[in-house]
Amino acid sequence: MLKEERFDHILKVIKATNKASFEELALSLNVSEDTVRRDIEVLAKSGLLVKVRGGAISPSASPLSFQDRADMFPDAKKVIALKAQQQLVGAKTVFIDGGTTMLAFVSSIPIDANFRLITNNIALLPLLSVHHGIEVIVLGGNYNRSTQTNVGVQTCLEAQKYQADVYFMGACSIDSQIGITASIQDEGEVKKILMASARKTIVLSNKEKLETVDFFKVCELSAIDALITDLPSNDPALDNYRKFDIEIL
Structure with missing residues (x-):
């Protein structure tokens, strides 16, 4: 053609x-x-x-709505969700932040799951209503309609009160040289606090976000523990990330 x-x-x-x-x-x-x-x-x-x-x-x-973004890359999000679900084993307290991939992740959690979930992601609440074994703590703050998350000073202050076994971070952009960046500073600030309060940080990202950069620096790649994508773990597109001491899933 x-x-x-x-x-x-x-x-x-x-x-x-x-x-x-x-x-x-x-x-x-x-x-x-x-x-x-x-x-x-x-x-x-x-x-x-x-x-x-x-x-x-x-x-x-108009700029893509939250629902528009949620509808994009459904197959990739399902792959990421199933990989992430396996990382819940043994966790008692879990952080999950914003991003449409988190909708697929929470939807994949077994109905009999039992742990404490702390989140600023308001969009997850309807999905969590069927999980009677999951204790849900919602971080307060200023509600961002475009991301359906609570952000700001209040969110950060409340997040600092807790400690989690694992933090599932929704990625905006990931670059093998720059690290993880966010397009909204308030979202990035919350990510920093959640990282500091978690024993393990796992980043969830589809392949479209790899080797992209936004304006607000969240962290170096060496600061996270694992990266989950929709690609096979041995895919050459992930080779640039193997030099860091992180698990590629």
């Missing part, structure tokens, strides 16, 4: 649905995701669409 034909297909999809992921476009075009990324970069520079993490949206569309 010619480049111009790919451009036409991408623009038609964006016009019809207002958004599309790299993965969806690559499958429909029968090309690699790298090819789609390059095409979208060209189209974005021309103002024909807006490149976002994991795909593209129409220039006339």
